[in-house]
Amino acid sequence: MTSTEYDPELYHLLHRGNPGDLRWYRQRCAGAQRILELGCGDGRLLVPLAQDGAQVVGVDASEAMLARCAERFHRAGLRAELVCGDMSAFALPWRFDRVLIPYNSLYCLTTHSAQLACLKAVAHHLEPGGQLLLDAYAADPVAAGEAAAEPVAEHVVALFHDGDRQVEVRERSEEQPDQQLINATYDYHLISGDGTYSLQSWSILQRYVFPHQMRQLVDQAGLVLEAVYGDFDQAPFTDVSAQMVLVASKL
Numbered sequence: 287m288t289s290t291e292y293d294p295e296l297y298h299l300l301h302r303g304n305p306g307d308l309r310w311y312r313q314r315c316a317g318a319q320r321i322l323e324l325g326c327g328d329g330r331l332l333v334p335l336a337q338d339g340a341q342v343v344g345v346d347a348s349e350a351m352l353a354r355c356a357e358r359f360h361r362a363g364l365r366a367e368l369v370c371g372d373m374s375a376f377a378l379p380w381r382f383d384r385v386l387i388p389y390n391s392l393y394c395l396t397t398h399s400a401q402l403a404c405l406k407a408v409a410h411h412l413e414p415g416g417q418l419l420l421d422a423y424a425a426d427p428v429a430a431g432e433a434a435a436e437p438v439a440e441h442v443v444a445l446f447h448d449g450d451r452q453v454e455v456r457e458r459s460e461e462q463p464d465q466q467l468i469n470a471t472y473d474y475h476l477i478s479g480d481g482t483y484s485l486q487s488w489s490i491l492q493r494y495v496f497p498h499q500m501r502q503l504v505d506q507a508g509l510v511l512e513a514v515y516g517d518f519d520q521a522p523f524t525d526v527s528a529q530m531v532l533v534a535s536k537l
Contacts, residue, residue: 296488320340343368347373421518
């Protein structure tokens with residue numbers, strides 16, 4: 287069965303962020319009074335930031351993800367403002383010390399105009415001196431001039447047990463380099479404790495951004511780029527870095 291709405295429980299089993307990201311975001315948000323996370327999902331980052339004492343707001347396009355997020359806040363005895371909406375076109379009544387766009391979420395906006403609109407909205411919602419914190423995988427610039435790409439063959443990316451069921455996750459992807467688009471499909475092969483088999487599939491379309499384009503987006507949005515790191519240990523960003531970890535500010 288293929289669905290457009292990714293099941294939050296199955297999403298969480300596979301997509302758990304990158305090593306060190308929670309620690310980095312908590313350190314960078316230390317002392318912030320009000321924090322906005324765009325693409326907050328089920329609250330993996332937002333709940334710990336609230337536990338650190340900040341007032342938090344989360345925006346996500348998925349009602350199901352936000353429902354899971356609300357449950358996590360309830361269990362933790364914490365409060366958050368959770369908004370279902372498009373992170374390229376949001377207007378909130380607050381200003382923030384930090385705005386977060388973690389774990390490739392900017393890439394879920396699949397046009398240049400939408401990505402730029404998102405960062406302009408971020409600039410509008412930041413307090414003077416506030417910071418944008420963002421991370422995304424660093425796309426290989428060698429692919430920039432390619433007109434077509436071969437689909438990535440299906441391969442196993444995870445095999446684990448969830449309660450009494452076995453879960454095997456297979457991924458396949460198709461790229462459109464001329465549009466900087468990649469569509470990744472995740473097939474969840476589920477075997478329950480009684481041997482019942484089922485298949486659930488979801489696809490995630492992303493528009494990746496090359497490092498020089500990310501810098502241009504930040505500048506065009508009216509933000510000042512403070513730093514770009516190659517990982518969450520803040521190693522210098524180089525041509526072989528797998529990640530872009532970015533800090534930008536509003537004057």
